[in-house]
Amino acid sequence: MKKEFPAFISTFSETNATLGYFTDFDKVKENVKKIELHLNQLNYLLGKENLNQEVHYLYASNPKCFEALDILIAVRREEKKKTLNNQGQAVEVSSYLTSPDMIIEFLEETGLAGIFKDRTITNLVDYVFGIEVGLDTNTRKNRGGKNMSTSVSLLFDNANVFYRKEVRNTTFPEIISLGADVKQFDFVIRTQKKTYLIETNYYNSGGSKLNEVARAYSDVAPKINQYPNFEFIWITDGQGWNTAKNKLEEAYNLIPSVYSLATLPDFISQLQSEGIITNW
Numbered sequence: 402m403k404k405e406f407p408a409f410i411s412t413f414s415e416t417n418a419t420l421g422y423f424t425d426f427d428k429v430k431e432n433v434k435k436i437e438l439h440l441n442q443l444n445y446l447l448g449k450e451n452l453n454q455e456v457h458y459l460y461a462s463n464p465k466c467f468e469a470l471d472i473l474i475a476v477r478r479e480e481k482k483k484t485l486n487n488q489g490q491a492v493e494v495s496s497y498l499t500s501p502d503m504i505i506e507f508l509e510e511t512g513l514a515g516i517f518k519d520r521t522i523t524n525l526v527d528y529v530f531g532i533e534v535g536l537d538t539n540t541r542k543n544r545g546g547k548n549m550s551t552s553v554s555l556l557f558d559n560a561n562v563f564y565r566k567e568v569r570n571t572t573f574p575e576i577i578s579l580g581a582d583v584k585q586f587d588f589v590i591r592t593q594k595k596t597y598l599i600e601t602n603y604y605n606s607g608g609s610k611l612n613e614v615a616r617a618y619s620d621v622a623p624k625i626n627q628y629p630n631f632e633f634i635w636i637t638d639g640q641g642w643n644t645a646k647n648k649l650e651e652a653y654n655l656i657p658s659v660y661s662l663a664t665l666p667d668f669i670s671q672l673q674s675e676g677i678i679t680n681w
Contacts, residue, residue, distance in 0.1 A: 403657070404664065406650045412663035413638050417548045417603050429533040433526065439469035440525040448520045453505055460501045467498045473525070474511050475532050549603035550587060552662055553636055557588070560669045563679040564590045570598075576631060578624040592675035598625055599634040607644025615645065615652040622656040634668065635659045 404412075433440075442459070443466055449455040460467065468478065471494050476482045483491045497507035508514040515521075522528045550566075557564050568589040570579050573596070588599040600618065604611055618635050625633040635652075638661045642649050653659050660668050 406653050409653065409659070409661065409664065410642065410646065410649070412661045413640060413642060414662060415640060416605055417552060417639065417662075418605055424534055424537050426534075429530065429537055432533050433530050436469040436472065436529070437526055439466040440529055442466040443469060444525050446517050447522060447525070448518070450518060452508065452514055452517060456504050456508070457501045460504065467504055468495075469525075469529075470498050470504065470507065470513075471495055472529055472532060473513060475536060477536070549601050549636075549638065549662075552603075553588065553601050553665065556662070556665055556669065557590075560666075560673070561677075562590060562669060562672055563677055564588045564599075568598075573598075573631070576625060576628060578627060579621070584621070590672060591678040591681050592672055593678065594675040595629075596631050597634050597672075598631060599636060601636040603637065604639040604641030607641045611641060611645035612648045615648040619652045619655045626657065632658060636661070636665060636668075638662045 403409075442463055445459055446452065446455055471478055471482075474494075476494050478495050482494045484494055486492050497503045505514075508517065554564075554566075566588055568586050570576055570584045570586070572589075586598045587601045588597075590597045590599065602614060618633070622633040622635070625631050633656065635656055635658070637649075637659070658668070
């Protein structure tokens with residue numbers, strides 16, 4: 402029997418963050434390595450009093466190294482961030498790195514000129530390593546989702562539940578209600594009774610995305626559940642839902658099968674009672 406919502410949300414775990422959740426150092430090292438040569442060349446400018454002259458000198462011999470300057474203010478070139486120039490026009494940050502005079506303006510306006518001159522930074526490679534660690538925090542939500550997928554997989558594996566991961570809805574052409582959009586389900590499990598299309602997520606922190614997810618799954622569940630041989634399953638968890646509790650409750654009341662990690666064994670027991678199919 403489905404739990405009342407207050408009882409359900411009380412089962413949510415405090416966190417699924419392992420120590421590896423906080424920083425992906427392999428990714429950080431890879432990002433630094435891509436521009437390490439340029440950063441070492443820019444190290445030449447550290448401690449130079451006549452920065453104007455030295456920028457012109459370095460630019461004449463190696464203009465490409467200045468392409469690494471924007472990361473020094475925690476801006477990635479591919480993001481194409483914009484700023485207001487002295488004329489009040491919106492321009493890309495990278496546009497400042499196309500000539501010595503513009504580079505000097507960039508250094509002065511950002512405050513990097515003073516940092517360079519007094520050698521507050523002694524090595525730009527090490528400095529950018531720290532910046533990359535900071536920027537990497539933006540991807541923590543993705544790692545939380547991966548940890549959730551791993552946790553669900555382990556529960557299924559320990560119960561000898563056969564599943565397939567990342568299965569597209571096009572695998573089931575009889576489901577036409579989803580329209581032309583291709584949707585990929587995190588897990589698919591088949592029993593003698595039904596095929597279960599499963600989505601999983603975990604939120605350690607809140608945000609507008611939680612409301613969007615709840616609305617999206619409230620929409621997709623009835624489109625799938627209208628077919629007697631299919632059912633949509635949502636497995637979610639995390640204290641982030643406390644910031645979107647009302648929207649989650651609405652979805653919980655609309656979607657017949659919603660589980661947390663703590664209640665997932667109930668679903669596993671149901672699967673086992675229906676007879677799990679392994680040869681598909």
